[in-house]
Amino acid sequence: MQFHVQETMSKGIKAKIDENLDVSALFKDRSDVISHGPLHVSLQVTGNEGSITVEGELTIDWELACSRCLDPVKLHTVIPVSDQFKPASEKDGEETEEDEDDDVIAVTGDRLDLKPYVEEVLQLFMPFAPLCSKDCKGLCQNCGQNLNEQKCGCSTERIDPRMAVLKDLFKDEQ
Numbered sequence: 001m002q003f004h005v006q007e008t009m010s011k012g013i014k015a016k017i018d019e020n021l022d023v024s025a026l027f028k029d030r031s032d033v034i035s036h037g038p039l040h041v042s043l044q045v046t047g048n049e050g051s052i053t054v055e056g057e058l059t060i061d062w063e064l065a066c067s068r069c070l071d072p073v074k075l076h077t078v079i080p081v082s083d084q085f086k087p088a089s090e091k092d093g094e095e096t097e098e099d100e101d102d103d104v105i106a107v108t109g110d111r112l113d114l115k116p117y118v119e120e121v122l123q124l125f126m127p128f129a130p131l132c133s134k135d136c137k138g139l140c141q142n143c144g145q146n147l148n149e150q151k152c153g154c155s156t157e158r159i160d161p162r163m164a165v166l167k168d169l170f171k172d173e174q
Contacts, residue, residue: 005087006087006110015045016043022038023060024036026119039060039118041118042058043114050086057078058081060122061075061077062075064127066130066131066132067129068138073130075127077125077127
């Protein structure tokens with residue numbers, strides 16, 4: 001998934017990427033990712049005058065922990081990709097106002113490696129708080145019982161700590 005930047009732009013090269021990537025290294029230390037399949041990359045790379053356009057989609061099947069009850073959640077995620085890359089300007093790293101407004105990714109060096117870009121897109125589009133269902137009740141804060149399976153016997157009475165002193169005033173009168 002590497003392209004020579006100047007050659008791709010000057011010759012107007014069109015290339016299709018259709019492959020599976022092993023992304024195990026990205027999630028090896030993540031306890032919220034229970035399992036995952038390979039990342040299927042389907043991209044069209046097109047060289048234009050002054051830029052390279054990358055369009056397509058990334059697809060992955062994975063199993064994540066529900067953010068409320070920790071039960072496994074199977075997801076099929078499709079991530080649309082549409083970006084433009086252009087060589088970094090050689091103005092000592094200074095960006096003009098025009099460059100800041102563009103949604104163009106600067107490429108340093110003479111090669112465009114799409115693998116780190118694809119991995120970053122996957123991590124950015126990873127579900128922040130996956131849920132097993134919209135009405136997931138989560139875990140009891142006291143005993144840890146999964147409230148979707150059964151109700152626990154813990155007290156759910158909550159007293160505002162600022163008012164707890166007033167509760168003690170009325171104990172003697174009863």
